[in-house]
Amino acid sequence: MFEEVAELSDCTIVVVEDSPLTQKVLCACLEDICKIVAFESAEKALDYIRLALPDLILMDWMLDGITGIDACKELQKDPITAQIPVMFVTSNIKENQQEMCWDAGAVDFISKPIVARTLFNRAITHLKYKKQADQLREYSYVDGLTGAFNRRLFDSDLEKHFRGAKRASSHLSLVMIDVDYFKRYNDEYGHLQGDDVLKTFALVTQRHIRRPMDALYRYGGEEFAILLPNTPNGAAMEIARRITQCFLDEKIEHKHSPFEYVTVSAGVATYESNTKIHELKDLIDTADSALYDAKTAGRNRVCGRG
Numbered sequence: 001m002f003e004e005v006a007e008l009s010d011c012t013i014v015v016v017e018d019s020p021l022t023q024k025v026l027c028a029c030l031e032d033i034c035k036i037v038a039f040e041s042a043e044k045a046l047d048y049i050r051l052a053l054p055d056l057i058l059m060d061w062m063l064d065g066i067t068g069i070d071a072c073k074e075l076q077k078d079p080i081t082a083q084i085p086v087m088f089v090t091s092n093i094k095e096n097q098q099e100m101c102w103d104a105g106a107v108d109f110i111s112k113p114i115v116a117r118t119l120f121n122r123a124i125t126h127l128k129y130k131k132q133a134d135q136l137r138e139y140s141y142v143d144g145l146t147g148a149f150n151r152r153l154f155d156s157d158l159e160k161h162f163r164g165a166k167r168a169s170s171h172l173s174l175v176m177i178d179v180d181y182f183k184r185y186n187d188e189y190g191h192l193q194g195d196d197v198l199k200t201f202a203l204v205t206q207r208h209i210r211r212p213m214d215a216l217y218r219y220g221g222e223e224f225a226i227l228l229p230n231t232p233n234g235a236a237m238e239i240a241r242r243i244t245q246c247f248l249d250e251k252i253e254h255k256h257s258p259f260e261y262v263t264v265s266a267g268v269a270t271y272e273s274n275t276k277i278h279e280l281k282d283l284i285d286t287a288d289s290a291l292y293d294a295k296t297a298g299r300n301r302v303c304g305r306g
């Protein structure tokens, strides 16, 4: 409608508005920027937002069921959804209502009747800030050597996914992976070449975890972790086996390994509602124990514990 905003085209804006006409107007104003998903109720919008994590939310104040203010407060409770900017769209907003918007966690509001150009420009400003903040967050969460996510993000993602799996009664698999005989490798080939091994491992692994929620983390030193939400134990074991095999196929010479090449061992544990894993710590301990099983059983293998 106004200008091309190419760098924002991969963003998503959620519009929560119960008047079909206003909803149509809002969507028409924003459709040139990026994908727009519209809802008539906050309940449905919240379900979508928690899963899809859009980049901006336009929220009506008065809604049947959960009000816009309560929906905004709800989003603030979760550190992940709290990062999504919420802009209220309201008519004749009084001073105390403006206060309520800020207190609920809104970043902005815009009055009805809508001035298309103002809405368009404000949306772009918020989307640009959001993208920059996401990028900064991502840089601070990436391990400089391997490009895998770092331990700090692992701790926060694990907590987030564990809560999600409990709430949805779904699976969450954790794979712990450790390079075998790595001290001997460093001693023989030097620390820099050792670093290259870790980089190669991260590259090989990234090729095997393709779903958007799956992620590889450097857990510490030569140990890595993979989080696989909505993935049952059998599937996680299969992914771990493929990674182990493909890394061996890289054929990185290791004179002091019985396998002649650098190998890894992996331990897999899975949370599901009917297993003995109830707490987050149980999941890590179980994956660690499975990794220990793989090491003591001879290395270069995957072991799992339910």
Ligand SMILES: Nc1nc2c(ncn2[C@@H]2O[C@H](COP(=O)(O)OP(=O)(O)OP(=O)(O)O)[C@@H](O)[C@H]2O)c(=O)[nH]1
Pocket: 178, 179, 180, 181, 182, 183, 184, 186, 190, 191, 192, 193, 194, 195, 198, 220, 221, 222, 295, 299
């Ligand atoms: N090159 C390099 N080496 C690292 C890095 N982080 C940890 N290490 C080395 O990894 C080695 C780990 O040694 P150990 O814990 O004894 O394990 P291992 O020799 O792989 O033996 P197993 O795990 O039992 O097969 C140590 O020598 C660490 O110095 C790193 O970032 N780069």
